[in-house]
Amino acid sequence: MADYDLVGVEVTHEDPDPLLKRSEEKESGEHLHTVQALRLEAGQPDSELRSLKKLDDESVKLLEHQVDAAYRALFEMDGKALLADEVGLGKTIEVGMILKEMHYRATDDSVLVLTPAQLAKQWQGELLEKFGLDFVCNYDDEFDGFDSHDHIIASIDTAKSDRYRETVLERDWNVLVLDEAHYVKNEETDRYDLIDALTYDYAFFLTATPIQNELTDLYNIISLLRPGLFGSRDAFHHYFVNNSQETLVNREELQDRLNRVMIRNKRAETDIDFTERNIDTRTFETTCEERQLYEAVSDYVRGAYSEDQGQKLVLMLLQKEVVSSPAALEQTIEKRLHEQSELTHADELESILDLIENIETVTKQDRLLDIVEEAREHVEMGRVIVFTQFRATQREILDRLATEGYTTHAFHGGHSSQEKEGIVANFEEEGGVLVSTDAMSEGRNLQFCNIMVNYDLPWNPMKVEQRIGRIHRIGQKREVYVFNMALENTIEEYVLDRLYHKIDLFQQTVGELSAILTRLEDSSTSFEDEIFERLVEADSEITLENDFDAMAVDLQEQQDLAEKLEEFNNGVFEGFDLGASDD
Template structure:
């Protein structure tokens, strides 16, 4: 190094930032008195930059957010970063915003250059929801990983989103587990706790400096559940499996009655944050749901009866592919004649297709029009859902003839077209007609009235529809009207869901917790169709649905018991301590 270089470095070191601790001042003094090579100089610059950077007491990312998080959510993120060093289990009760807490942690790490490579694992149905939350609320770019990997993007340091199901299959699994991640976030992390399952093996093969596990139920049926999750974020904290059992396994299998409970609570609080709704002031408005039984016209009733009878007769000897077609026909028949007509022709039933084409309009459309005028007259916007494009088009044409302005939203629109439809609904149109596309990833809290022209057989889709309006930021009670034709499968489904699990009174997220306890591979829609197609008559179908309803009741009881067990283990009597 030349003399000139030495003098330049010494001069720059002599320009000491004000307010440095004595230790740094002394170090800089020694370095300025001697020749300094560029490597040493760079190290000093880096040390000064680290010192200047504020600690996690100050959150740099808050001014960049497009929303204002609740105080307990910011407090949780600070606890994770300051005390838990970025490896934690977020175990808030459902509906309190674990996604927001994880987003706050991730945003803060990224702003400090500590999260260039981030992976988010989530159930398949939540990938788009995570994408919306990260991009719209936190301004974080995302890319979705599938099959062979993920596409290149111009975005800087995109967050990689992957469904758990896709991530545990090759070749994507090797791609994700072959490198080092700065941050891994796993939603619904209770699916990862079994180390022998494919999902559990995936989680244990990932390498990350920071790890966030999100689950409202870190404990369900076994105390070992808690051990497995805690050991993922903090290996050794609870000892070896044998030591854990010796210290804490109580008599029997009840996870809410372990031995040395105070000691176990103290340990779990080192890595776990849990808030209960009773502890935080997050009050969503009410859901005011009503089911309106619509008496079909004679032609509509004849069509539905004919379709149902034909499906039952053919289902007995149908192939798997044909059964899927028949299931789709059954759902279409419950929506509108316009929706089912082309499907009947394609299925090879021209007589029923002709009957459907001969029916103009629908009784549901008449009743919907009456409701829309009432709400619009009161200055209320209305979000109208249907599962099928044909029904959507028929409703749009009818409203246009009646002079009722309506924006239209469906999956075939471009991204720009979808944005335009939402903007038109927000700023001008009193009605938005939508397929399921708006049931995923769209927040429409400026509206508080919703009508279902038909009902999905999957209750989670019903919840997703309602979740567009009933969420944090909604300032009014949400009014929901379900238009259900008498004598249809939809009527029976809704009866089961309302009478057995109080569907419309559940907190956001609780439905998924309940359905997940019926059976690992439980498919509500498939179970309903199987009960319908194989029943000898309507009375037998009703009996089978009743048995299905009892399974839901049992699952709901298990969920409530599990929630109580978690509170006993980590809730304690000072629920706020975990957030300090």
């Protein structure tokens, strides 16, 4: 019951007589038009994105072209659209907006989002953090198959696998989202078959490069969305593609038809403007004790992996921790010794613990002080964000900084969301150093800071970009400085020098990176696995260098290909106006 007095209500039942007097002669069908007109009149406010005002400004900043794309896809294209913006303009945000609106209107009983395997978790995170939409991912422990959940994000290859294909096809999905839709360009593939056989009411396909090899790719993708829009394959070919297969002809008519199903925003026509990003990678010589520890751990990892590949994850962890901090390493080893009493090579682990004991100077910690001191002198309130992958490292850094008299803030996954908000607010207000694990959520608004330090480096390029994205985002008005810290002649230096710098990772946007990484999708191992395998399998330093160079060459090739494809697509759609209306 309300704790306030209610205001009055006056209900008037209008006199029905004026309506009853209207029984004049009518032609058949007129009543139908009247009822339809009444229903249209009453429904008019419906053609707006009602959920817009429900979005949290702090979590997502929508750009005009994104809102416009969501609107057109939903209301002008009747919920079947190919979102083909140029790379980096936020197609995921457009789909998030669309799904949010459908959720608001309760037209999303069952939603299937199919993505490349590497991007599935990222989709899940973005939809939750930016739009409050909760999806189950096929990599989650709670995933029980495609017939057990109503909102699913899955890798397209999992969906088409023999294990799941039948259940995926059995359902009538309300909404299908297909990321990197050029996957279905070829009608003779299992992926195409799957999408062709799926039943759905609404579909949103995403790709920056709808054309991969030849112009008929476009026909295939669009025919899945709107069968018949281009007529038969031959007709499309004869009418819209010139003989050399390189350009589209009858462009005006083609634009008209594409306009009914495809949206392509161009970077030059949007107001996206990022400030400069400065990268400063610093490598440091290790102390003798640190070097001994690194060698011992690397030898142990290599030896243990050759005996039992089943413990890969924990070995990978040790290899990452040794370059992060002795404290992180110590914690994992002790836990391992404590939990597994019959552990082989326990003695080796014990001696690693002894080596950790010997370490008096932690080089990275000392050098971090140089960076934060510089910031304290030159930047407003000395604000710096330091990222590390490990809680133990985080604790060490915090202790050290506090001892040196810095204002510190800790951020990790163990805080409640209210606490997290408080931490960010304190950091903004008090300045100093925020030491965070990768639990810092995407949606958090940290544009008030423009300096970040990668104290250690994730072996997954997307994670690195996500860290940078916390401060280098729309709304950041100052230049951004990213410091990378690495120990010389360690795995970290290889990853940094040979891989990340080769593809100019630190200057890539998330969109550009996914374009590169998803091209590697066909190889079944993940980026992290590849790094680890190369590390443990190399029998000499030379082999290791060569292996990393080879990986870099692969990446470089994919990057070149991705760029070429984008250029090609831009060329094909040159002069086409398929973007948002600009006024």
